[in-house]
Structures are given as C-alpha cells and as structure tokens.
Amino acid sequence: MKKSHILSWASPLVLMAMLSLSGCSSVQPWEKQNLAKPEMTFEADRLDTSYTEHIYSSKEGASGGSGVGGGGCGCN
Amino acid sequence: MAMVSTTRSTVFSALIASAAMLLPSAKSAYADAAPEQAIVGMKYLNYHDSQSGDTAQTAGMSRDRINVNALSFMGMVPIAGKWSVAATFIEDSITGASPAYHSSGFPSSNAKHDASSGASGELRHAGDLTVTRYFSRGTLGLGTSYSQESDYISRGISLNGTLSTEDKNTTLNLGTAYNSDTISLDKPAVVASKQQVAPGRKKVYSGLVGVTRVLSKNDIFQLNFTYTHGHGYYSDPYKAPDVRPNHRNMFTVMTRWNHHFEGPDGTARLSYRYYSDTFGVRAHTFGAEYVQPLSKGWELTPMVRFHSQSAADFYVPVGAAELANPSTPTPPPVGTLHYSEDQRLSAFGAFSYGMKVSKDLGHSWLVDVKYEHYQQRYNWCINGHGDPGIANFNIRDIQLGISRKF
Numbered sequence: 001m002k003k004s005h006i007l008s009w010a011s012p013l014v015l016m017a018m019l020s021l022s023g024c025s026s027v028q029p030w031e032k033q034n035l036a037k038p039e040m041t042f043e044a045d046r047l048d049t050s051y052t053e054h055i056y057s058s059k060e061g062a063s064g065g066s067g068v069g070g071g072g073c074g075c076n
Numbered sequence: 077m078a079m080v081s082t083t084r085s086t087v088f089s090a091l092i093a094s095a096a097m098l099l100p101s102a103k104s105a106y107a108d109a110a111p112e113q114a115i116v117g118m119k120y121l122n123y124h125d126s127q128s129g130d131t132a133q134t135a136g137m138s139r140d141r142i143n144v145n146a147l148s149f150m151g152m153v154p155i156a157g158k159w160s161v162a163a164t165f166i167e168d169s170i171t172g173a174s175p176a177y178h179s180s181g182f183p184s185s186n187a188k189h190d191a192s193s194g195a196s197g198e199l200r201h202a203g204d205l206t207v208t209r210y211f212s213r214g215t216l217g218l219g220t221s222y223s224q225e226s227d228y229i230s231r232g233i234s235l236n237g238t239l240s241t242e243d244k245n246t247t248l249n250l251g252t253a254y255n256s257d258t259i260s261l262d263k264p265a266v267v268a269s270k271q272q273v274a275p276g277r278k279k280v281y282s283g284l285v286g287v288t289r290v291l292s293k294n295d296i297f298q299l300n301f302t303y304t305h306g307h308g309y310y311s312d313p314y315k316a317p318d319v320r321p322n323h324r325n326m327f328t329v330m331t332r333w334n335h336h337f338e339g340p341d342g343t344a345r346l347s348y349r350y351y352s353d354t355f356g357v358r359a360h361t362f363g364a365e366y367v368q369p370l371s372k373g374w375e376l377t378p379m380v381r382f383h384s385q386s387a388a389d390f391y392v393p394v395g396a397a398e399l400a401n402p403s404t405p406t407p408p409p410v411g412t413l414h415y416s417e418d419q420r421l422s423a424f425g426a427f428s429y430g431m432k433v434s435k436d437l438g439h440s441w442l443v444d445v446k447y448e449h450y451q452q453r454y455n456w457c458i459n460g461h462g463d464p465g466i467a468n469f470n471i472r473d474i475q476l477g478i479s480r481k482f
Contacts (some may be wrong), residue, residue, distance in 0.1 A: 024243055031293040034336045039343040039367040042288075042298055042332055047119040047148050048432075050164065051475060055123065059452070059471065061385050061421050062351035062359035064302055065330035065417065067233030067281045068253035069219045070204065 042066070103289070110210035111154045113440075117479030119144040127179050127467040133399055134467040137179050144170040160208045168200040176267075176315050177417035178394050179403040179467040183265070206230075214239040219253075227260040236284075245294075249300065251284035259309050267316040276309025294336040302328045311416075315410050318416045320390070326353040342368040343430040356389030357421065358459055373436030379448075381428045386460030388421040390414040393466020422463045425456025428471075440481040448473050 027035075038044050043066075052071075057063035123144035129137035131251045150165035155161065173182045202223035209216045214237060221232040234253035240246065259276035260266075286300030304326040330349040337343070342465060344366050351359040365379035387393075392415050395406035408415035430448030450471035454462025 002230040004228060007078040007095040012449075026243055027290055027293045032290070034294050034338070035290055037336065037343065039345070040296055040334050040336060042296075042334070045477070046162075046164065047117055047150050047442075047477060048444075048475060050148065050166070051119070051121050051146065051473075055450075055471065055473065056383070059125070059420060059450075059469070060359070060383060060426065061355070061388065062328075062349075062353075062361065062383070064282070064304065064326065065300065065349040065351070065361075066332070067236070067300075068284045068302060068304075069232060069236065070221050070253075 110157050111152065111160055114151070114153045114482040115479060116151045116482075117149070117477060119148050119150075119474050119475055119477035121473060123473040125469065125471045127175075127469050129179075129467050131464065133394075133464050134179065137402070137467040138437055139182070140172065140173055142170060144171075145169045158210050160210070162206045162208070162262055163204065164204045167199070168198075168202075170198040172202065174314075175419070177317065177405040178398065178402075178419060178463075178465060180398070181316075181405060184353060198225055202230075211240065213244070214247075221255075227263050229258045238288075244292055247288040249284065249286040249288060249298075253280075253282045253283075255280040255282075257308070259313060261313055263313075266313040269316065270311065270313050275414070276311075276313070278306060278308030278310065280306035294338065296334050298330075298332045299331045300328075301325075302330075312418060315416070315418055316416060317392070319413050320416055321355065324354055326351065328352075337478070340368065342366055349362050351385075355421065356387070357385055359383060359385035360459060373438070375434045375436075377432040377434075379428075379430045379432070381426075381450075383426040384456065384458040384460075384462075385423060385425075387423040387463070388416065390416055391421045391423075391463075392417050393422070393463040399465055419452075419466050419469065420433050422454065422466055422471075423457040423460030424452045424454050424462050424466070425458060426450060426452040426454065444475075444477045446475040446477075 034040065043049060053063075053066075085223065103150040121144065123142070123146070124140070125142050126140045127137060129135045134347060138207045146166060146168045148164060150162070150164040152162040153161055153349075175181050176183075190230055200223065202221070204219060205223035206217050206219040208218075217232040217234075219232075219236070221230070221234075223230040232253060233257040234251065236249075236251040238250075239248045257278040257280070259278065260278055261270055261272045261274070282302060282304040283298055284302045286298060288296065288298045290296045305323075306325070312318050328349055328351050330347065331347070332347045334346075335344045344364070347361075347363040349359075349361040351357070351361070361381070361383045363379070363381045365377055367377045369375045390412065392406055392408050394417075398404060398406045405417055428448055428450035430446060432444060432446040434442060434444035448471070450473075452469040454464055454466050456462070
C-alpha cells in the first residue's frame with residue numbers, strides 16, 4: 001500500500017515536468033480572446049455543477065476529482 | 077503485493093488515457109483573472125428517481141423512489157480588483173423512499189415519516205462562502221461550507237491556490253480541505269442494530285494538485301490529482317445488512333480538455349476521471365458536451381456521460397433466496413467483518429444524456445433550462461461484474477436558472 005501511495009504522488013510531478021518541457025511557441029495575449037469565453041472555463045455554471053455533481057456522488061460509489069472543498073450530506 | 081501491482085497498473089493506465097488527450101505541441105496557458113463584474117443567480121431543481129424491473133430477475137420491482145425540489149442562490153462580488161467574495165445557499169425538500177437493501181426493503185406506506193433514509197419529508201439546508209485574493213500570478217481562496225438536515229450535519233473548510241508562470245501559460249493548482257460530519261443514530265427510522273444515543277462522526281481530509289495549460293489559442297487542458305483520507309462512521313444507518321469499514325481513502329485522476337471551433341464558434345468540453353478507493357471501488361467516468369451559440373442570444377449545450385464502476389470488496393450480491401422472496405435480504409457470508417447490500421456499491425454502468433438551452437435576454441440577464449436523463453444498469457459495467465438482482469435505476473431532472481451580472 002505504501003508503494004502505491006508514493007507512486008500516486010510521484011505521477012503528477014512527472015507529468016507536470018513533461019508538460020513544462022513540451023512545445024516552444026506561445027499564444028500571445030491578443031490571441032486569447034477565445035480562451036476568455038465562459039464556455040472555455042472549467043467551472044462555467046456554479047449552481048448547475050453543484051446540483052449535478054451532488055446527484056452523481058449521491059447515487060454512485062465514486063465522487064470528486066475536479067476540486068476539493070464543499071460539504072457532505074446523508075443523501076440516500 | 078498483488079494489490080500494489082494492480083494499483084500501479086491501473087494508475088499507469090489512467091495516466092496513458094490522460095496523456096492521449098494532450099496535443100503534441102503544447103504551447104501556452106490561461107490563468108484565472110480577477111472578475112470584473114458581480115453576479116447573482118438562482119436555480120431551481122426538480123429531481124425524480126425510480127427503479128424499473130426490466131428483467132426476469134427484477135420483474136415486479138418497478139417503483140418510484142425519491143423526489144427532490146431544490147432552490148439555490150449564488151452571488152459573487154469583486155472587490156477593489158484584487159478580491160472576490162462568493163456565496164451559495166441551497167434548500168432541498170426531499171420526499172419518497174430508498175431501498176434498505178439491493179432494490180427491496182422499502183418502508184411500508186404507514187411507517188412513521190421521519191428522516192432521510194428514504195422515509196418521506198426531509199429538508200436540507202446548505203451554504204458555502206469563499207473569499208479569493210488575486211495576485212499578479214496567482215490566486216488564494218479560503219472557503220467554508222455547512223450543510224444540515226435532521227440527521228446529518230457537515231462542516232468544511234478549504235484552501236485553494238493557483239500559481240502561474242510569468243506568461244500565464246501554465247498554472248499550478250493546489251488545494252486542501254477538511255470536513256467534519258455528524259450523523260444522528262437515535263432517529264426512529266435507524267435500523268435497530270445501529271440505534272444509539274451517541275452520534276456517529278466522520279472526518280475527511282483531502283488534497284489536490286494539478287496543472288492547467290492552454291495548448292493553443294483554441295485549446296485549454298487541465299490535469300488534476302486528488303487524494304482523500306477519511307475515518308469514522310461510513311455505514312448507512314438506514315440500511316441493513318450494512319456494516320462498512322471505518323476508514324475510506326480515495327484517489328482520483330481527472331483530465332479535462334476544452335476545444336473551441338472557430339468556424340461554428342462552438343466549444344467541445346471533454347473529461348475523463350479515474351477513481352479508486354480502499355472500499356475496492358474502481359471507476360471510469362467519461363463526459364462530453366458541446367456548447368453552440370446561436371443567433372439572438374440563444375445557446376444549446378447537448379451532453380452525454382458514461383460512468384462504470386466495479387463493486388466494493390464487501391458488496392453482497394442478491395442471492396437465490398432473495399430473488400425468490402425479496403422481502404428478506406441475503407445474509408452476508410459467515411465471518412465477514414464488513415458487508416453492504418447498497419446498490420450504490422455494486423458494479424454497474426450508468427449512461428446519461430441531456431440538453432441545456434440558455435438565452436441572453438439583454439441587459440446582462442441570462443436564463444437557462446436543462447434536462448437530464450440518467451440510467452444505471454448492472455450489465456453496462458465495463459470493469460466488473462454487475463449484480464443481475466439489482467433493478468435498473470433511473471433519474472430524470474430539470475433545472476431552471478436565471479442570473480444577472482452587474
């Protein structure tokens with residue numbers, strides 16, 4: 001079990017090192033207009049996401065992944 | 077050792093699946109900036125779930141289960157270009173019943189309506205508050221949450237931060253949270269073997285590390301790892317037979333990729349999550365939606381999602397005696413320390429589809445309506461063997477929302 005935990009934490013460090021080394025040209029600020037669109041964010045509608053993730057986590061055996069925080073419930 | 081090898085190979089597989097979503101020429105990144113406008117919003121949810129006995133083994137099990145009406149409010153205010161304060165509040169009204177074991181064991185119609193095992197009439201109130209400080213190359217946010225119903229209280233605190241490179245092309249995401257839950261065990265609907273005056277308690281610690289990168293002027297990618305350690309009362313007070321371990325560690329890998337199509341001005345939003353925990357549940361979750369703006373402020377967003385999970389190690393499937401007579405649960409294997417007949421810990425696949433329609437009304441008003449249909453089936457599982465004694469589970473929900481920016 002301890003080996004799998006070490007691997008769990010080493011994996012993100014390895015992947016982030018890979019990401020930082022790849023590619024050489026960069027998108028300039030004046031080219032980022034599409035990136036600024038609300039649909040290009042990862043949390044576009046806070047209330048929709050809250051309802052939807054609450055439903056899935058209440059009815060399935062898996063939960064989480066996109067962030068930490070927020071409360072639990074005795075949902076059945 | 078076998079468990080370690082299995083965990084290593086599944087984590088590696090998840091990494092490969094995530095890397096497959098990377099474009100070969102990863103370039104720049106996009107970091108959150110201080111908001112310029114305040115926003116308030118309200119959203120109503122109407123939720124209904126049911127089970128359907130569509131097979132020979134589950135014939136006769138069809139019935140409605142839970143109904144929820146919920147109303148939530150949110151507000152976010154930027155302050156002085158360097159801070160924001162965001163809050164949400166929700167009230168759920170829950171009626172209906174859930175099974176005590178597998179797809180059976182519902183409370184009788186004249187049972188006292190008390191707490192939320194599935195006996196009718198339950199209110200839940202929850203709220204959260206987040207204060208965020210924006211720096212030139214990052215953010216730091218402190219959050220707190222509270223949820224209360226007649227038999228369950230959850231309190232939480234979280235700290236989240238981001239740190240960007242100077243060109244704001246790569247952003248490191250870090251987060252940590254602590255939750256403390258109190259579970260009442262003295263309610264009349266609690267099964268007799270679990271009745272006690274002292275409440276159950278649960279403490280959960282979680283951490284996140286991730287990276288967000290803009291890969292091109294039309295692509296943004298995120299990879300997050302989370303680890304959660306929890307100990308305390310995990311059994312379900314209203315289900316029997318059900319005795320769960322007093323700790324649960326969870327690990328997730330989540331990748332998300334948004335791609336903008338310049339031609340139609342639409343955006344594809346893709347996601348994949350791998351989940352693993354010490355209950356023995358392993359899950360793969362795929363999500364896809366497409367945002368298409370139309371003329372006159374209309375916008376359509378169709379979505380699909382597929383989730384597959386293996387069963388918990390201590391899940392007890394429906395036995396032959398229970399199939400013949402669903403009024404009695406299947407006895408757990410003799411000598412087992414932990415066992416559960418909760419459908420949510422069985423192996424199944426779940427497919428959902430939906431559509432969201434929104435309309436910009438002008439003057440910064442936005443309205444939206446969303447419909448989603450969801451179904452769980454034992455034989456849709458792709459990483460385990462489902463329990464044919466479990467009835468199909470169905471959800472239908474509708475959301476209506478309105479918001480305004482200032």
